[in-house]
Amino acid sequence: MSYLVDIDHATKRFLTSAGTAHTAVQDITLQVTAGEFVAVVGPTGCGKSTTLSLVSGLEPPSEGSVRVNGQPVRGIPSGVGYMFQADAMLPWRTVLANVASGPLWQGKPKEQADALARDWVARVGLAGFEDYYMHQLSGGMRKRVALAQTLVNEPSILLMDEPFSALDVQTRALMQNELLDLWSGTSAAVIFVTHDLEEAITLADRVVVMTASPARIKDTFEVHLERPRNVEEIRMTPEFIAIYREVWSSLSDEVAIARKTGASRVA
Numbered sequence: 001m002s003y004l005v006d007i008d009h010a011t012k013r014f015l016t017s018a019g020t021a022h023t024a025v026q027d028i029t030l031q032v033t034a035g036e037f038v039a040v041v042g043p044t045g046c047g048k049s050t051t052l053s054l055v056s057g058l059e060p061p062s063e064g065s066v067r068v069n070g071q072p073v074r075g076i077p078s079g080v081g082y083m084f085q086a087d088a089m090l091p092w093r094t095v096l097a098n099v100a101s102g103p104l105w106q107g108k109p110k111e112q113a114d115a116l117a118r119d120w121v122a123r124v125g126l127a128g129f130e131d132y133y134m135h136q137l138s139g140g141m142r143k144r145v146a147l148a149q150t151l152v153n154e155p156s157i158l159l160m161d162e163p164f165s166a167l168d169v170q171t172r173a174l175m176q177n178e179l180l181d182l183w184s185g186t187s188a189a190v191i192f193v194t195h196d197l198e199e200a201i202t203l204a205d206r207v208v209v210m211t212a213s214p215a216r217i218k219d220t221f222e223v224h225l226e227r228p229r230n231v232e233e234i235r236m237t238p239e240f241i242a243i244y245r246e247v248w249s250s251l252s253d254e255v256a257i258a259r260k261t262g263a264s265r266v267a
């Protein structure tokens with residue numbers, strides 16, 4: 001089996017301001033294949049984002065290894081796309097120019113980059129808004145631009161760190177449906193970090209539960225809900241509720257530990 005992402009017994013320690021070592025991620029082994037959607041949940045501050053940073057090359061592991069596309073990660077690997085909670089668009093550029101910036105940076109001629117961007121702007125439902133600036137868009141529309149900006153580069157691995165957490169409930173559901181729809185037309189592997197267990201189960205093929213800090217993998221649950229999924233409808237099915245109960249029974253212990261040790265945000 002060839003893995004697009006292969007995290008093998010990876011540990012990450014950071015140096016604290018007091019000069020001591022803080023273990024953020026401990027002995028994590030996680031493999032993801034093409035076309036697989038993996039959600040990672042865990043209590044706040046446990047080390048979920050750090051795990052993504054190991055894959056994106058932003059942080060090297062202190063121990064163990066991380067491979068992307070079979071190659072050890074050194075620097076930022078090609079074929080990896082990111083989407084974070086905060087948008088990465090430039091406010092002085094139009095929607096089209098923001099989406100075209102990736103292909104341009106990859107060396108595509110301007111005409112081709114613009115054509116690709118126009119296509120993706122339409123695919124995310126923003127045809128007609130190509131010349132708008134970010135301040136002229138709603139939060140949901142900005143997320144659509146962010147999706148187009150990421151997917152226009154045709155990443156084989158998509159790293160998503162709470163990308164929809166700032167959105168209201170309805171817009172979030174819209175964007176989740178949009179993501180599933182766009183992703184289903186690709187063979188990209190997705191690692192999606194979220195605090196929202198409902199979101200994790202709705203989207204993923206596999207939900208990975210992390211322990212309270214330092215993050216270790218506690219449990220992994222397969223989600224055998226049929227695709228295509230409608231995120232609002234699927235949540236009311238008995239199958240969804242059953243798996244939610246199962247995952248929550250694992251996650252809730254870790255949330256309790258994290259709360260005891262001072263974290264106030266809930267998973």
Ligand SMILES: Nc1ncnc2c1ncn2[C@@H]1O[C@H](COP(=O)(O)OP(=O)(O)OP(=O)(O)O)[C@@H](O)[C@H]1O
Binds near residue numbers: 014023024043045
């Ligand atoms: N560059 C860094 N230098 C020092 N410590 C760091 C660094 N990055 C993360 N940490 C620490 O590692 C731990 C895990 O942080 P991380 O952001 O991975 O958690 P998280 O689970 O993503 O948090 P949240 O759920 O709140 O988004 C935290 O204690 C954090 O302070």
